Amino acid sequence: MKLQLKRLYFQIILFFSANLGALGLKTGFCYPFFYCQACPAATSACPLRALENSVYKQSLEWRFLVYPLAIIGFFGITTGRAICGWACPIGLLQRGTGKVARKVRSHPIAQRLGAHRAEKYLRYTKYVMLIVFVFLTSFLIGFIFTDICPVGMLVGTFPIMILNPGKFVPNYFFPIALVIFILFLVLIFTIERGWCRYFCPVGALLAPFNKVSLLEVSVESKQCIHCNICSNVCPMGIDVPNMHRDLECIMCGKCVNSCPQSGIKFKRS
Amino acid sequence: MKKTIAIKIVALLAVSFVLVGLFVSTSAYEETKARIVEVLCLSCIKLEPKTSQEFTFDTEDNASHPYYVTENLTKGPVFLHYSEDVCAGCEVMFPIVKQLFNIEFGKQDMFSDTVTFGNTNITYIYINLDHTTDALEESFPLYDKDDVGGLPMFTIVTLGYDHGIVRPYYTTLYGTLNVPTDEQRASVLQEILTESLELYSQNGAGYHSH
Numbered sequence: 452m453k454l455q456l457k458r459l460y461f462q463i464i465l466f467f468s469a470n471l472g473a474l475g476l477k478t479g480f481c482y483p484f485f486y487c488q489a490c491p492a493a494t495s496a497c498p499l500r501a502l503e504n505s506v507y508k509q510s511l512e513w514r515f516l517v518y519p520l521a522i523i524g525f526f527g528i529t530t531g532r533a534i535c536g537w538a539c540p541i542g543l544l545q546r547g548t549g550k551v552a553r554k555v556r557s558h559p560i561a562q563r564l565g566a567h568r569a570e571k572y573l574r575y576t577k578y579v580m581l582i583v584f585v586f587l588t589s590f591l592i593g594f595i596f597t598d599i600c601p602v603g604m605l606v607g608t609f610p611i612m613i614l615n616p617g618k619f620v621p622n623y624f625f626p627i628a629l630v631i632f633i634l635f636l637v638l639i640f641t642i643e644r645g646w647c648r649y650f651c652p653v654g655a656l657l658a659p660f661n662k663v664s665l666l667e668v669s670v671e672s673k674q675c676i677h678c679n680i681c682s683n684v685c686p687m688g689i690d691v692p693n694m695h696r697d698l699e700c701i702m703c704g705k706c707v708n709s710c711p712q713s714g715i716k717f718k719r720s
Numbered sequence: 721m722k723k724t725i726a727i728k729i730v731a732l733l734a735v736s737f738v739l740v741g742l743f744v745s746t747s748a749y750e751e752t753k754a755r756i757v758e759v760l761c762l763s764c765i766k767l768e769p770k771t772s773q774e775f776t777f778d779t780e781d782n783a784s785h786p787y788y789v790t791e792n793l794t795k796g797p798v799f800l801h802y803s804e805d806v807c808a809g810c811e812v813m814f815p816i817v818k819q820l821f822n823i824e825f826g827k828q829d830m831f832s833d834t835v836t837f838g839n840t841n842i843t844y845i846y847i848n849l850d851h852t853t854d855a856l857e858e859s860f861p862l863y864d865k866d867d868v869g870g871l872p873m874f875t876i877v878t879l880g881y882d883h884g885i886v887r888p889y890y891t892t893l894y895g896t897l898n899v900p901t902d903e904q905r906a907s908v909l910q911e912i913l914t915e916s917l918e919l920y921s922q923n924g925a926g927y928h929s930h
Contacts, residue, residue, distance in 0.1 A: 472757075479753030488757050489764030496756040500764070504756065504884045514748040521742060524735040528728060593883060595763060603764035611765050618918075619767035628766045665728055720725060 454704045458536070462543040469494055469540055481519040483526040484539035485653040487600065489607030491614060498523055499585050499652055500597055506590040523653075527660025531667065535647055535654055536701030541602055545639050545646060549686060552643035561641075565688065573649050574699065581652040596652060598624045601635035644686045647701065658698040667718050668702050670694060674714030681706035681715060691715065755886065758925035762881045769922070771915045772908075773891040777882055779862045785888045786859050788832075789877050792843035793888060793927060795834065797916045799842050802860055802873040803827065805850045809895045810872040816905050817874075830856075840917050865892045872896075874909070878916035879923035886926035889919060 469482060473492035480495040488496045498519035505515035526534050535542050555561050564570070584596035597603060608628075612619065638645040647654050661667070670681075670692060681691035684705045689697050691706045706715045742748045762768060779785065792798045801817055803810040805828065814827055821844055825831040830853070831846040847856045849871070863875040873894055880889025897908045 477753060477757050479749035479751070479757060481752065487761075487764050489761040493757070496752050497764075500756050500761065500884070501752060507884055514742065514746050514751065517738065518742050518748040518752065521735055521739045525732070525739060528732045528735060595883065597761070597763045598766070600764065603761075604766065607761070607765040608767060611760075611767065618770055619765070620770045622762070622766055622768045624763075625766040663728055663731065665732070720728075 454708055458703065459546075461537050462540075462546065465538040466540045466543055481522050483522055483653075483657075484534050485541050485602055485651055486539070487603045487607045489603055489611070491607075491610050493606075497597075497653075498656070499600075502585050503589045503595040503597060506586055507595070508593045509590060520656075523656050524660070527657050528663060529665055531661040531664030531696075531702060532654065532657045532698075532700060533664075533666055533702035534657055535651075536703035539647075539653075540606075541646060541651070542644075542701070545644050545686075548639045549643045551640050552645070555641045556643065570688075576649045577651055577655040577658075580650055581655040585652055599628045599631050601628070601632040604628050604632040605635075643688070644701070648687055648699065661698050661700055662696050664696075665719055666702065667696055667720060668694075668700055668704070668707065669716050669718040671712075671714040671716070674712040676712055678711060680709045680711065684709045753925075755884070755926040759881060759886060760922045761884070763883055769915070769919060771891070771912075771919075773893065773912055773915075775878070775880060775889050775891045775919070776865055777880060777887050777889055778865075779890075780864065783862050785877070786855065786862070788845065788855070789859070789888060793877065793879065795843060796841040797843075797876060797878040797913070797920050799835075799844045799913070800859065800863065800875040800877070801844065801846045802871055802875070803846070803848045804871050805848065807871050809870075812896050812902075813872045813874075813905065816902055816909070820906055820909055837913055838917055840920070842913070842917075863890060863892050865890075866894070868894050870894055876912055876916045878919045879927050880919060881923050881926075886923045886928075889923075891916075 469486050470490065470492035471494045472490070476494055478495050481498040481501055482495050483498070486497060487493060488500060501515045501519040505512045556565065580596065588594040635646065642648065672692065675692050677692065679692070682689065685691055686703060686705065687699045687701055689699050694700065702717070704717065707717060789798050803814065818824065821835040821837065823833055823835060823844065825846065828848055828851050829846070830848070830851060833844050834841050835844045836842070845856070847860070849857055849860060860873070864873065873892060875890055875892045877888050877890040879886050891912065893908070893912065897905050899905055899908055
């Protein structure tokens, strides 16, 4: 079976596993990826929600701090950011929107913007989001990322409004969250894996583990003929021939498949 | 190379050890389930429950809820019925409330009971300010959310979700409820009780009385 088909099956299975709450299975685990417990079918908790709880308004509930970090750490050390590429339901969603985003990418303006030197710095936004909105504002003023999270809007707000018509009214964060949600949609339809690249706080938690994970995508530079096909197919926009345990690599394996020299491989180390 | 792999395996074992330790010796799993997964996260959905009365978390001067409220909240919502001897409105509402909960007691009694409403338990506490204890009387200004200071007063304490923490959430109704007939008064109380039960069912799993 082709690797990308395997990955698709795996993503679909994980999507259903994340939604076993529809069958009544609610657990006390945290997802190691980005998904919202407010989804009526959710099985587990968003790790960000637990982290926000741990420091909310100058409190320190160490269990809620260590517990999600340990879960992320376990999967991070084992597979690195492969979780983003193989398990995350929002990754699956972006896989669906990727075709449109790739068409947009071929436009000259998009290419120019993509090649802009500021682009690589934009990728640090997700770390800023994690530190500022999950920890800092939660600790200092009680404003949490969850209040404006577009994924909560997608899998929580809209399904709940549909399932419970007339039972809820928008709160004061709703208009801001709606604008952010619309921007989220624009982002994932215009930039392939735009959410993962620039904004995902869970991706920011997982990214450093790429440096130490047991699984990695390894490039054999001696075999490289500089055709650049790998970089063109990479949904995260990585300069694949020159990467070594890149923080952005979601180990989707597209470069592995596309290399005409078979010089890119998954490697256990 | 071997050293690097060894370090990674040690790190993986350490994280696994921490995880197992958290599962075995702490309530992290249960608390995550009860406080995050099973509770409808209003922050996540950016919505508020639509209620006919305004519920609030804030008591007068942010005072703590009395123990007889916080403890009984583990069983279901708490209905506090304030009254006094000389009070025309209290006379009107007294039989309506008794009929609503199918209970019998005298107007000057101290009375509390677990009553059933819509297949759910509600703790009903009758507080006649002329014949009560200090502890019960002290709750009257606490729940007088509109600073009316008048009787009869009805406080329904249920549970609400406040940025990840499930806390007592209450509303207070006053007088003869601004409607002209007994049927309408009963209907207003039924409606607010139904809403409070719904809020309780959304949040009950995440509540700890301490």
